[in-house]
Amino acid sequence: MDVFLVYLFVATATPLFLWVEHRKWAVLHIPFVIALWAAFIYYIAVPELGGWGHVTLWSLFVANLAFAHIAAFMLYAVPFLHKQRKKKSVSIKNT
Template sequence: MGIFFFYMFVASATPLFLWLEYRKLAIASIPGIFALWILGAIYIINPTWWIEAWFIFTFAVNVVLAHYAAIVLYGMPYIRAKRLERQPKRLV
């Protein structure tokens, strides 16, 4: 469970990186982060298998969203630059 709690701190910072350029994506990630923290706190107080299952499910959803955000933030500018390099040069 330690790695899950470490990820919660990393996930909590993700909207800060996205805020200036991709506010909608940053706002979309906030409910999942709240759910992670709430389920984590409940799990610490009363560790049951179903709380852990919901926690891991929420964790997986946040991982997918974080990877999508990383692709949008870092991958798309690289892909766009490569597409522009491959386009034939136009003579005006």
């Protein structure tokens, strides 16, 4: 549960990292974060979640995990790949 709580804090900070460059992605991610916190609070408040409670909580967790990986790829890998393509095209033009 400790790892899940740490992930909640990271997922909560993700829209802040996205806000400057990808505002639409940040706005899209905010409802997922709110739902994840609501499910977590419900999980803490009600000791017996039942089957649907666990399915909902883990579905939100997996959706946020996927979104965070896509966001990280867009923030860090895409600019790097564009820079590499530019270098490659410049070196091809120079030869």
